[in-house]
Amino acid sequence: MFKDTPVVREQIKKCVRCGKCRSVCPIFQVYQTENYSPSGQVFLVQMLRDGELEVSEKVAAKASDCLMCESCSSTCPSGIPVPELVAAARAYIGEQRPSAGKDLIFGKLWTNPRLLRKAVAAAGLADSLGFRNIARALGMTSILPGDLPQAEKILGKIPRASARTRIKTVSPAKGTRKTRVAYFLGCGTDLLQPKVALATVEVLNHLGCEVVVSPNLKCCGVPHLANGQKKIAEELVQHNVNILHKLGVDAVISDCASCTSTLKGHLYKDWLKVKVFDLSVFIVEVLGIPSEIRALPHPLTVTYHDPCHLVKAQKIKDQPRQLLKSIPGVELKEMAGADTCCGGSGTFGLTHYEVSMKILEAKINNIRQTEAQAVATCCPSCITQLSYGLRESGLNYPVLHPIQLLHQGLYKR
């Protein structure tokens, strides 16, 4: 039950409404009023819990005004996990009004073809990708109605090869095997950034890892949690944990900030017994940065964007930068506000296109000022969002995962 969820029972009362979270919330920065603030989200959950507010379309829309970026929770002096509370509320709303998630997606978005086209472009989803794949990429398959006639019509349905179809279940280590790891291939990387996945596997192999990519693993569950489908998220957790435990691996690695933060977070905490690593941390701290990296053919000035789910949720900030700096030819140039959100965050760009773009605009300005030639970041959702923003602003920088640059340093001549 929602009301008895530990986080709802114990955390709401700890909010003293000091407003410190307002100073970091990307959504608040756009609207600047309390009805778009993290403190407001906590209050909304409280009102729902205490029955002072009933679930309605408006309430569902308010609960949806959150990127789950953890900027607030990582700064809150009381330590309140706001996104977890929002997720609990969304689950409750989903139970009370099973159509709430769909209403939001179909009511607010799919009924507005102009917005839809733009949002889909922003999400990096070519019309040709096919709606089912888009839904899969966003982890929404389960919350969408069966045949999707409306959406399919708008989007067409030609599928495209994903990373999974190009990677073997077990890729052997080059030379002596140091360790056997599971590569948690997230939906975003798989469908939207398959090149990142290929680079990840090859580099891990190069560094002595036998890499297992189980074809049976499913989405980590965070999109479902974010969209109020808690039960499905919990089923996914059990499914994935079972598989991961059977793989006989020393560690679980992912190049996706959202996946690792989910795998390390409250959903999996009590279940998953294998250690989870962000890819850059695993390379820098466990495997060691290889000494044989060659210089890039041309020097490249790179600026690094901290994904919220890495820097705020996991406090990982230095290792991706160390990785970048280890590649001869890469000059790292910091942007102002490197750790502010880009506004992407899974389905958010689809359901809240306009605010997502305002958040992105500020980010792009900061990138522009560095005069860098490329942007690096460790999250497929951020890569997609930033690429879109740069394209829209007429800037031609590539947005890469650091692993792609390392891969170049190891393999390209």
Added chain:
Amino acid sequence: MDRTLLIQELEKKLGQEKVISDKVDLMYYSYDSSFHARLNRFMPDVVVTPRSTEEVSEVMKLAYTHNIPVTPRGAGTGETCGSVAIQGGIVMDLSPWDTIEEVDVANMQVFVRPGVIHAKLNQRLAENGMFFPPDPGSSLMCTIGGMVANNASGLRAVKYGCTEQYILGLEVVLPNGEIIITGGMQSRAVKSVSGLNLTKLFVGSEGILGVITQIRLRVWPKPKGRGIVMAVYPSLDDAPASVLEVYKAGILPSGIEILDQSAIQAVNMYRAEINLPNAEAILLFEVDGNPASVEWEGLKIKEIASQRATQVEWATDPKRMADLWEGRSVVATAAARVRPDGSRVFAGEDISVPLSKVAETLREIRALGKKHHIKVVNYGHIGDGNVHTAPVIDPEQPQEVEAAQRLVDDIHRLAVRLGGTTTGEHGVGAVRAMYAELEHGAAVKIMRSIKQTLDPKGIMNPGKVFGPEEE
């Protein structure tokens, strides 16, 4: 006036995007950070977010004509229910109106709109080597408008005083919509004794006399040097004694902050790296100025504090200083951490007592906590006798709430009895209005008549600062 009609009129004047009227959206304006707002639901009828003096004036004229209460609001970080519409009506959220109109470097002043965030102003001023010295713990979130209305101060008041010392002039929209400028209409002078001092009247007026729409602020050159002495005391009584000894040595630190044992624990639970030693009390002395004098003063304070403290650290490393200062700034909220199933509440949180009574006050507050079976965390600006008490309770347990209310009343009365005041910087709002007569006696009558002159219909932030006149 009918609510629907009011909303229509406001939308006509301001445009739909500046009027919030959905019942769910209004709910977010039913609170500030006060305990009182946690226990009640004060729903406004409508919220407006004007972005020009004319818009504010239009709203005031409408409200004045139809007798509708108007409550100005900044970031809502106040602890007194000040920015909450306890009698309904219009909440005027000025926080989105956050333009820094002009930084007049040559004349050492800035013109800002009310919604500018304190920390952002100081960031901007730093580019010109200047700063606005008052330093509230809420710097990252509170607005300059809110600071002026509450005459806020904070961690550096001991040397730099309160907001009022820096206000050269204000633009104010009166309850009837009329616009005035205090401190000289064209003036950019940094001192003036011309006319009755209306600027001072509006500073600290808590939104009951008019809406502040522009602030002309005196700023200072930013000192080049800074350092912090952390002194650790085995006994709470020794801390205030050390403070007096530092003053006697002819040193005026820019801040002197105290954390008691529970506050220390809260800071360490917030961020373990800050790593404060466990003790009965810790004092943080901040010194600023030119680097040579900072060094001299820092070491001198270290020497003096060592007579009573068991451990003294002189920090000039920027990272360490930032950690220590952050620890102190967040303790107001982080206090909640000392009890896993509880929270701190903002009530009875701001008494200020004579310097000579600080030790006695801290002892008495501890005894009161015991009497009411409530854990109290104490911290505050000990350099000016301003003690922040955080009762940590389970706010969802009615008995604890009642006990806290009794404790808070005792604390307020204690302050007055010891020759202090119920509020050193947070203000009166709705939560301390009942002590007006106890503190000010006949002077309250004069306050009421000033209010009556400026706001004859009583529509500006009603129910705050002093209660209604007794029959």
